[in-house]
Amino acid sequence: MNAAVPRGYDPHAFEPFAVTVDLAVFTVRESRLHVLLVERGEDPYKGHWALPGGFVLPSESAGTAARRELAEETGLTEDTVPSLHLEQLGTYSEPDRDPRMRVVSVAYAALVPDLPEPRGGGDAASAQWWDAGRLGTLAFDHDLILADARARIGAKLEYTCLATAFCPPEFTLGELQQVYETVWGVELDRPNFRRKVLATPGFVQAVEGPPRRTGGRGKPAALHRAGAATALHPPLLRPEGRST
Numbered sequence: 001m002n003a004a005v006p007r008g009y010d011p012h013a014f015e016p017f018a019v020t021v022d023l024a025v026f027t028v029r030e031s032r033l034h035v036l037l038v039e040r041g042e043d044p045y046k047g048h049w050a051l052p053g054g055f056v057l058p059s060e061s062a063g064t065a066a067r068r069e070l071a072e073e074t075g076l077t078e079d080t081v082p083s084l085h086l087e088q089l090g091t092y093s094e095p096d097r098d099p100r101m102r103v104v105s106v107a108y109a110a111l112v113p114d115l116p117e118p119r120g121g122g123d124a125a126s127a128q129w130w131d132a133g134r135l136g137t138l139a140f141d142h143d144l145i146l147a148d149a150r151a152r153i154g155a156k157l158e159y160t161c162l163a164t165a166f167c168p169p170e171f172t173l174g175e176l177q178q179v180y181e182t183v184w185g186v187e188l189d190r191p192n193f194r195r196k197v198l199a200t201p202g203f204v205q206a207v208e209g210p211p212r213r214t215g216g217r218g219k220p221a222a223l224h225r226a227g228a229a230t231a232l233h234p235p236l237l238r239p240e241g242r243s244t
Helices: 062-074 142-159 162-166 173-184 190-199
Strands: 018-029 032-040 053-055 085-092 103-111 124-131 204-206 224-226
Touching: 018 062, 018 085, 018 142, 018 162, 018 173, 032 062, 032 173, 053 062, 062 085, 062 103, 085 142, 103 142, 103 162, 142 162, 142 173, 162 173, 162 224, 173 190
Parallel strands: 018 103
Antiparallel strands: 018 032, 018 053, 032 124, 085 103, 204 224
């Protein structure tokens, strides 16, 4: 039930503004961190690359709008989008961030295993995975949003089990290590990483069945799935001064 409008309150006394959502969607492809971008099909910034997103409808929450826009602008299926891990990143409200009108954006970060090639839809001319380290200037203030999203992900990998969201349902510890190395941009010691992961309660769970060959010359690797834990105790801190 909607609450009654307080007596004396005049909503027209305040300048209207729009609310949008923007999404920084990351995945690991070919051992590189990639981000999902759309080519804008309409002004402003027609022909420029941007993060997926759009306006929040009057009947929607920001979270509902984020999943709708992601499906509309990228062509990802209705079965895929609800399963994605979306995390609210922050609110961006600089008065001149959108040349059309005053627009406040709620930004989300999504971490996903490798997905099929996206396709454009809605007001997006096309959609594409881009190497996150080789991007030009994006539309609006999306460079800032993307930088904030990368920093948030890198930090959360130290204290949470979020890295498993980049992996398929069953993965090897080598694949999990590759996620950390890709996001952090560092090279990790394999035995030390394996020891820390297996010693952390609830981080991963062994999968029964035969090991899987990963393409290297070593022996097949055991498979794991995400455990029940959400936080890492102790944290898995990134090493300093060891870059790839």
